Amino acid sequence: MRTTEPLPPIAAIPVAPALTIRGLSKTFGDRVVLDGLDLDVAAGELVSLLGANGSGKSTALKCVVGLETPSAGVVQIEGAPVERRAAMVFQGIHLVPRRSVLDNVCAGALGRLTWRHSWSTWAVPNDVREEAMACLARVGLADRAHDRTGRLSGGQQQRVAIARALCQRAPVLLADEPVSALDPAAAEQVMTLLRSLTNDGIAVAAVLHQPDLARRHSDRIVGLMHGRIDFTGSPRDVTDDLIGQLYAADRGAA
Numbered sequence: 001m002r003t004t005e006p007l008p009p010i011a012a013i014p015v016a017p018a019l020t021i022r023g024l025s026k027t028f029g030d031r032v033v034l035d036g037l038d039l040d041v042a043a044g045e046l047v048s049l050l051g052a053n054g055s056g057k058s059t060a061l062k063c064v065v066g067l068e069t070p071s072a073g074v075v076q077i078e079g080a081p082v083e084r085r086a087a088m089v090f091q092g093i094h095l096v097p098r099r100s101v102l103d104n105v106c107a108g109a110l111g112r113l114t115w116r117h118s119w120s121t122w123a124v125p126n127d128v129r130e131e132a133m134a135c136l137a138r139v140g141l142a143d144r145a146h147d148r149t150g151r152l153s154g155g156q157q158q159r160v161a162i163a164r165a166l167c168q169r170a171p172v173l174l175a176d177e178p179v180s181a182l183d184p185a186a187a188e189q190v191m192t193l194l195r196s197l198t199n200d201g202i203a204v205a206a207v208l209h210q211p212d213l214a215r216r217h218s219d220r221i222v223g224l225m226h227g228r229i230d231f232t233g234s235p236r237d238v239t240d241d242l243i244g245q246l247y248a249a250d251r252g253a254a
């Protein structure tokens, strides 16, 4: 099922979704990468974004989290401007390997600490360390809190990155190819974890290159083509044909 119908304007939405994107556009030079993207993700929903290389998936997430500045459009979290309220995990994980697992998770709280606190652990208040420990317990790694992060496997490090995102207390978690570098068992574990976060009311948007994982773990799958939504539907409705068309039609966009 293809949907080309635009989503309603923000003013007409009775209860704001966790994440609302309207008319999001991004150009790099004369290249249009996002072309009026509309997307909602509800609290407690996991939405997977599929699309060929270059279709604009990562750019869309970066615009939400503030790593790119949109050329046009509106992004809101719970009906308000974004302001650091979306957390992001990446394929490349982006932890500090020499620091302890707990230090890395505490870093998620840095955005809300005063200038007197710093990356140094002794300056991190006890309540933040306790919260970071709870986030680590949530991802099943409390027993590794004092290990050097670089000693953990890729799948474990991705779970630490998710714990750091939880420590940010963001209602929206964006995951850009979170399992692309992982073996199948670790990928399954990370997707199961992301899925479980929706039970806590977190809205999750994940860019994936694995349609099977998307089908098994998502509430909704969105296909992106040339920076616009090509289709959106439940995993049951997103057929192999539809996915095949998504990748075939966009071939060469990257």
Ligand SMILES: Nc1ncnc2c1ncn2[C@@H]1O[C@H](COP(=O)(O)OP(=O)(O)OP(=O)(O)O)[C@@H](O)[C@H]1O
Residues within 6 Å of the ligand: 028, 033, 051, 052, 053, 054, 055, 056, 057, 058, 059, 060, 253, 254
């Ligand atoms: N900072 C940038 N400057 C110029 N072009 C960029 C920049 N970032 C992204 N692009 C271009 O925008 C297009 C979309 O990139 P994006 O990373 O969003 O695609 P994607 O759908 O996530 O692809 P992939 O699946 O390969 O990660 C690509 O052609 C890319 O080269």
